[in-house]
Amino acid sequence: MRRRAQAWRAAATTVIWATSLFVVALWVSGGGVGAVLGADGETVTTLGRLTGLVAANLLLYQVLLMARVPLFERGFGRDGITRMHRFVGFWSFWLMGAHIVLLALGYAITAGINPFVQLWGFIWDYPGMLLATAGALLILLVVITSIRGARRRLRYESWHLLHLYAYLGVGLALPHQLWTGADFLSSPLATAYWWSVWGLAAASILVFRFGVPLLRSTRHALRVASVEPDGARGVTIRVSGRDLAALGARAGQFFVWRFLDGPGWTRGHPFSLSSVPGRDLTLTARVVGDGTHRLTSLVPGTRVIVEGPYGEMTGDLRTGSKLLMIGAGAGVAPLLALLEHEDYEPGEATLITRESLDEDALRQDAIADLVSRRGVRYLPLVGPRSSGPSSWLPSSHSAWAGPDLLRHLIPDPETYDVFVCGAQPWMTDLERDLASAGFSHHRVHSESFTI
Structure with a gap:
C-alpha cells in the first residue's frame, strides 16, 4: 500500500514538474533571457510575460486541484491538496497582478505614454481583455473571502457559493491568453499545449466533480436509511445502498455528501465515516450552521450523492x-x-x-x-x-x-x-x-x- 501511495505521489509530482519546465522553455525560446538583459521597456515587458506564464500555469493547477482529479488526490492526499490549494491560489493571484502591472508599464515605457493610459488601452482595445478584467475581479473576490479572517466571518454556505466563482473567473481570463498571448501562440506546439491542458482541466471538472459522483451514487442507489440525534448538538445519519464495498471506503476516510432534500442540495459538506463501512455508511456531524441543521430534518429515503472516498488517515x-x-x-x-x-x-x-x-x-x-x-x-x-x-x-x-x-x-x-x-x-x-x-x-x- 505504501509503495502504491509513493508511486501516485511520484506521478503527480512528475506532471507538475513537466508542465512547469515546459512553461520555462516557452519563455526562454521566446527570447526571454536576452530581453531581460536589455534594461529597457522590453525588460519589463518580458518579466510581465514570465509572470503571466507562471500565473497561467498556477491557475491550471488550481483548477485541477479543485477538480479532485484522482492523480492528485492519491498523490498528495486531501491534507496536502488543501495546503497546495491555498498556496497556489494566493501566488497565482499575486503573479497575475504582477503580470498586469509589468505589461502595462513595459508597453508604456516603450511607447512613451502614461502607464494608466496603456492599461486602459489593453482593456478596451485587445481581444478578450474585457472578459479577463471581469475574471480578475471575480478571482479577487475569491481571494479576499479566502483570507482566514474573512473566512471565519462567513457562513460556510455563503463562502462555498462565492468560492465557486473561481471557476468563472478562470474561464473569463482564459480567452485573452489563447487569443492574444504571444507565448501561447508562439508556435503550433505551444498553442496545442495550452489548448490541450485547459481542455483537459475543463473536462476534469465535468467528469470528476459531476459525472463520476452522480454515476457512482446512482449505481449504488445511495439513500438515507435513518437519522438519529447524537448528543445535544449532533446528528448521526446512516446511508444504505447496494454493493457499497465497491466504493472502496476505509475507516478514517471521508466523503463529500450531498442530500437531495430540496434547495441547497448542491452544496457539498465533508463528513468522515463514523463507523467501519460495511452494509451501510455512517456519518456523524455537529450541528453548527444552516447546512448541518438541515441534516436533522432529513427523512429516510432521501437520495444521496457522494464524492470520494478521500483521505489518507487510515x-x-x-x-x-x-x-x-x-x-x-x-x-x-x-x-x-x-x-x-x-x-x-x-x-x-x-x-x-x-x-x-x-x-x-x-x-x-x-x-x-x-x-x-x-x-x-x-x-x-x-x-x-x-x-x-x-x-x-x-x-x-x-x-x-x-x-x-x-x-x-x-x-x-x-x-x-x-x-x-x-x-x-x-x-x-x-x-x-x-x-x-x-x-x-x-x-x-x-x-x-x-x-
Whole structure:
C-alpha cells in the first residue's frame, strides 16, 4: 500500500514538474533571457510575460486541484491538496497582478505614454481583455473571502457559493491568453499545449466533480436509511445502498455528501465515516450552521450523492503496536471508525476526547461498546478552553503543561501511533505538545478538511 501511495505521489509530482519546465522553455525560446538583459521597456515587458506564464500555469493547477482529479488526490492526499490549494491560489493571484502591472508599464515605457493610459488601452482595445478584467475581479473576490479572517466571518454556505466563482473567473481570463498571448501562440506546439491542458482541466471538472459522483451514487442507489440525534448538538445519519464495498471506503476516510432534500442540495459538506463501512455508511456531524441543521430534518429515503472516498488517515499509516486517538467535537468520528477496524490488544488503545460540555459528546454508545468489548481506555476532557500554554486542554487541567500530561497518560510514546482530528488551530497546538512529549513526528497522523 505504501509503495502504491509513493508511486501516485511520484506521478503527480512528475506532471507538475513537466508542465512547469515546459512553461520555462516557452519563455526562454521566446527570447526571454536576452530581453531581460536589455534594461529597457522590453525588460519589463518580458518579466510581465514570465509572470503571466507562471500565473497561467498556477491557475491550471488550481483548477485541477479543485477538480479532485484522482492523480492528485492519491498523490498528495486531501491534507496536502488543501495546503497546495491555498498556496497556489494566493501566488497565482499575486503573479497575475504582477503580470498586469509589468505589461502595462513595459508597453508604456516603450511607447512613451502614461502607464494608466496603456492599461486602459489593453482593456478596451485587445481581444478578450474585457472578459479577463471581469475574471480578475471575480478571482479577487475569491481571494479576499479566502483570507482566514474573512473566512471565519462567513457562513460556510455563503463562502462555498462565492468560492465557486473561481471557476468563472478562470474561464473569463482564459480567452485573452489563447487569443492574444504571444507565448501561447508562439508556435503550433505551444498553442496545442495550452489548448490541450485547459481542455483537459475543463473536462476534469465535468467528469470528476459531476459525472463520476452522480454515476457512482446512482449505481449504488445511495439513500438515507435513518437519522438519529447524537448528543445535544449532533446528528448521526446512516446511508444504505447496494454493493457499497465497491466504493472502496476505509475507516478514517471521508466523503463529500450531498442530500437531495430540496434547495441547497448542491452544496457539498465533508463528513468522515463514523463507523467501519460495511452494509451501510455512517456519518456523524455537529450541528453548527444552516447546512448541518438541515441534516436533522432529513427523512429516510432521501437520495444521496457522494464524492470520494478521500483521505489518507487510515490504518495503513500505522507502524507501532499501540494507538492513541485524540479528537475534538465531530473529529471523534473517524477515530471511532479506526478503533472499530484496527487490531490491538485490550489496554493498547487510548481515546481522548475534547468537549466544552458533557452533553455535547458524540457517539457515546459506540465509545461505551469499544470500552467494554475491545478494552479501549477512554479519557474525556470536558470544559472551557484553558488559558494556559496548552490551549487544547480544558481549563480544569490548566495547571498541567500539555507535554507533562501526555507523558503522564502515555509513559511509552515510542510504541504508539497517534491519530488526531479536530479544528486546525486545536490540532496545531496539540501536535506541538505531542512532539515535546516524545511522540515521533512520523507517528502522529492528522488531516485537515478546511481550505
